[in-house]
Amino acid sequence: MYSVHPLLITTLSALVRLLDFAFSAKMSAFLLNNTYVKLCHWFFKTFEPRNQTLFHSIVAFIIIPPSLLAFVFRNYYHGHLALALTLSYTLYITALLTSIVLYRLSPFHPLAGIPGPTIGKISRLWSLYIATTGQQHRYAQELHERYGPIVRTGPNHLHIIDASAIPTLLSAKPFEKAERYKVTVPLGGSGALGTLVDIHEHQARRKLWDRAMNSEAMQGYREIFSRRINQFVGLLEKRDGQIIDLSLLFSLLAVSISIRFDVMGDLAFNGRFEMLKSAVDANDYISTTRGSAFFFEWSGKIPWIRPLVPYIMRINAPALAFHRLAVECISKRLSEGSKKKDLFYHLFNEQNNGQAWAFPLAIAESRGTLLAGADTTGTAITSILYYLLTNPSTMNKLRFELDSHYDDIGDMYSSDTLSKLPYLNAVINEGLRLAPALPSGTQRYLPPGKGPVVVSQTLIPEGTTVQMPTFVLHRDPRYFSPQPNSFIPERWLDESIKPDRSAFIPFSVGPTSCVGKNFALTELRLLLCILLHTFDFQLSPSFDSKGWESTFNDNFILTKGALPTRTSKGIVVLVVFIEERNNKTRETL
Template identity: 40%
Template sequence: MVLPPPALIVHGYIVFWLTLVLSIISYRVSPFHPLAKHRGPLLCKVSKLYGTYFAIKGTYHQCVKELHEQYGPVVRVGPNELSIIEKNAIPHVLGVNGMPRGPLWDGRRFHQGGTQKGYDSIIDVRDAKVHHDLRKDWNNAFSASAVRDYQDPLEARVKQLRGHLQSVAGTREKVSLSTWFSHFAFDVVGDLAFGGCFELMREGDTNGFRRSMDEGMQLPAIMQHIPWINPLITSIPFISSKMRAFSDFGVDQGKKRIALDATRKDLFYYLARRTDRTLEEPLDRVVSNCLLTIVAGSDTTATTLTAILCFLLSERRAYNALKVELDEAFPNYNVVDGWPEIEINSLGQLPYLNAVIDEGLRLVPAVPTQLQRAPEPGSGGKMLGDTQIFIPEGVAVNIPPFALHRDPRYFSPHPDSFIPERWLPIEAKGSAQQYTTDKEAFIPFSYGPANCAGKTLARIEMRYVLADSG
């Protein structure tokens, strides 16, 4: 048998792949595609690389907002993906009767020791029944009685933060609030979950704890846009080394905490044990909880606090209004020595303080994009209530909080401006009658059964830091 020359074989492969790629592109931009009627950039219809490029730059949330401004409330942001900022669609996408998580979450998974076995985390698991089972741990960890137990170590860390900031207040030294809030939030997580082992405010990031998290989260933030590449990327040591280093960091913290007092009722106690059985959870479950606790308990809180302080320092009117409210609520409080102590539970009753926090969460939600869901396999698709938006099976849909929160239909006037007064009741000073503030379009902690389990503690933490800093 005569074999074809090598050049002919190579030519055949090139023709095959070019034909395949051109056929796929032609279908994706054709009127026969299920999403053909939805507007969006041509490059988005062709490939997810468009979004990946902006994810690498760290501006994907801003990109999505600009796309909605150009194309409307429903935008095609991928070959088989929509972004929606219709408030009436939120319950049908994220709610109890919504849809399970989409393929994006496969791209965010951490893998065990270079293998393709992923840690079973509540944040990325796509099976609704498994998620429900995992959520029980977190609901127990953030019950009212559990949150009360966390307040004493939180108070101690807030006082430590105030002391550090005061030590540099009288100098001409530049202070990075972002760094200090990050160190503070990391130390709080260390106290509440791992037995107080970090001490970043006292010693700095000498052990690389914070750097490990920052570097370890970069790759998942990119791979979530092209989740099919996750197994390939995580199998290449020099590319996924930082991601694995963060994963190993979580393993180490979990093992250290397991070796401590098993009856100490901190956050880890509730996450590592279940009320309906006596045995401890498998190590991979513990590790997944560790990774999520570190990220959700430190990075998100630090980001929000930094944003709020930046807004307050830029808007003296808002800063002065907050200071007046705090001075009236705690007239004898001395910010230098922190005495008499601020009553944490009373902070929830201060309208302007909570308006400041809500406005900060509106403008800079900790998770600005990628609350992705997709119809149940075999369902054929899902109609999103009375919105007349149909999501075909095999299509993912995102609700991006950053773009949603800045939609003038729901927040006006000046949706991009920091105006805490928009959250005040009508009868309050600086009447809210002049503002459109649609709370149904406000989802800084997500929505439905997969919302943030620690939102109550997060609000308590932010209130206390802002009040003590005022």
């Protein structure tokens, strides 16, 4: 008789159990579950449903399949449907997430060859978390220092800092504005200029804005500039000799959001904002606008959330308050008509009795106008003053240039030569380089049918979003050496160290660049000149001047910390009288 080896018996028994399992309800459920998982993953990866189709897709591919599985195989769980549903959903979601993670980290993903943090490759939720810290600009800088000029920061998201890529990325074709810009626009509704993704729609609206920002319109705005700046000068005179937080004053009252807000309030809404009279933001306009900007930033990280945005806005206090503010402002402006040639006078073409816009569109541009004025010019002027105060020799050079061209403030208001002063413009450029208004820059998307495209010697597949972080680009030693993190206005004038201007994009470039560039530069030049001509500034002895940049926060727009300064109005004259390398020395009596 022959004996059977125990190992063979064990193997045959295992095979029998496997065959029994293969034809059991358990195996059928397992196979169906994974089939649905693969189908769901393929569908969302291929079509990336948005808008109204998002909810239908979630119901069809995420809710229904595990529910059907639980119902069909409930007898396997002895008729306990609740238990069947719990286990079915747990297995389904776990398998789906596993499939997604493995694919995004696999060599089969189109962006597999581009380096980046593993957690970023898995999900954009990591970027959403970084956004909540306010340190996106520093995080992006660390990533590029570690991984190089091209970094994969999301499943289908890249960061690029390469000046040669700018013409391709920021032109009208083949890339287009990413979905983040329209995420807060109601489905089927109208958006402000900055939210328009379709290039033809953008071009049509841009023509109206160009008319409102041309040289003739700018001349009409000078009266508003002069009145508000004089009002702010009077405010500083009342605080002569006191230690004040210039950053706070600029934000709440004048150059940051108050002057900017009041100027934009005058330009757009016939003086709706009168914060300079009280020096207090009693109605929280500033925090409301900042909160709305932050809401725009984090929701843009996950654009598929767009169908939920109207509901989120109802419970998000800053976003809701900002919307109500925009409605209030534009309603008052429309009811009062054109008392002066403000921004909407030109946008509505009121000089030619143009037809008023539909109310939803007017509200959208009202929101865009208010948001565009939040902490942009204010951050720039505050930053420039900080850099000047921590570089006294630079301050003296600028004051000498101003004093050699102008005898009094009135000449500055009426002069067109401010834009031609070389050192003034070098100082402003350097300030905008180190403290760009939008530190994370712009996003562009390569839609299906338009790719792939080679950018920076890298093949960019369709469906990829590309972002160029301005803060990091502006401090890249390849373009701004020597000392890219230092304030050196001479780099814009000295032929031997001139920077690569193609990498300098504080207002972006291309057909969707900042329409308010000339307005912002005019405001910066005029305000900076008048303040330096009228006042002397000294930083508080207790101020940590070396750590001020660490107070920068990136919440879509750049915000900054306190700048405690003693402001004094002296008799400022040119006294010379010392010749030193053919330069005059300026003194304050």
